Amino acid sequence: MEATTGGATGTAGVPAPGCGSYLGGDVWYSVVVPSTGNLTVETGPAQGITTFDSAIALYSGDCGSMTLISCDDDGAATDAFSKLTVSNRTPGEVIYIRVWEYSNDNVAPFSLSAYDASLTAPGFDADSFLAYPNPVTTVLNLSYTKNISNVAVFNLLGQQVLAKAVSATATQMDMTPLAAGTYLVKVTVDGAVKTLKVVKQ
Template structure:
């Protein structure tokens, strides 16, 4: 009878030990901070069975649900940061009234602690009533787009300037490269003089959104035209171990025009802070100036020289053939007239400044 009792005790001890599967390899390599917002938060889309993730920032006393999907099975063991077991079981696993703020989320195929090299998507969600979703960001809709300055140096790998946490679907048709697009936020920028193309990027460390998709639009809210789009074009390794943020490169723009940028997560769980930057890629050249509709007439001119261009002419100066400035005028207009009646007959150089580029033409004064 004692042998039978001992066998039964050892059997159940063995099952209990087997049921607590402690992994020794961490992934993602960096800790993940719990959002505590009541929405499902992705830890990573590629945990292997036999790995664990470190999650910080849990609120002591709150309830959390841990899930793992993919692969041939998903068995979860939750421990504290010293691997003392808190809970274990098949996914989804609920931990009530968590007693620590940092946990390790271990994953295996079953309570036999088998491992694999398949990608498992792991998530955490605070399910307590106190974990309410955040309010929608101020730039949740296109009409409330946050204005950005081209070539700002704010995005440095530490700073963030936005979040899509709590964002709602703006109702704009999904951009051509978007997989999701429903937790989108909006930005705008106006192109300064001299710029021909821009880069638009979320490819910076420092944020908690590590899988973004972005699109660039011309036009106005309610009448947008897609200019360019990118999903996962980034090269910076983020906290999830992947380069899943986005870059739109060398997008053509027009000086003085306002453009809109839409940023979304890859899916419903891809939410968090990020930094969005718009930067100069190519400058306008003199050839760009010539190719547009710059006109100066009549030439030869007797009194008034008419000047026009497709965009605003900021200033114009007239020089004699000795290089001396004889006339100067601030215009800030696309069309203007220059009174040359006071000048002596002869040849002159007229220099017009447009978009930071100077166009020089020879004019004959009669």
């Protein structure tokens, strides 16, 4: 979601965040801890604007009695944005998120996200994946640094025309039975799927 601290004032009666040169101008959000007990909260640029120097703090409790969990100023990978991860929290617990701009001297839009990073799907390293030849006349060769679990070929109508269970780092798909044309080949590795366009001659 996108947000801004424009028009925000300081919040009294809450433990000081302890980082990010807090001088007021904070905005608050809440998020429910997922069933895994893990939660990551992160700010980032919005509308292509990267001048917002964010800081965030996470709190537990309720509006009358909050406890500071953690605070971060520049922990995100992008510019001066923030990122906090908590684990082993109680599923269903409400966590309060306090966001402000470092020294409260700039108002610009920012983005805020809260997610369970432990559920993130594994990535597919395109640099380690080989598929050749393309165009193909008979056999399509596929290889990767990890075991390929499945290969499926679809026509452009979305119909599966070939499929093969695999448990190896290299395999071949016999494309001979297919008519000439363009196909989508989906390769599955550890739950991640790589889709490539292959031309059958």
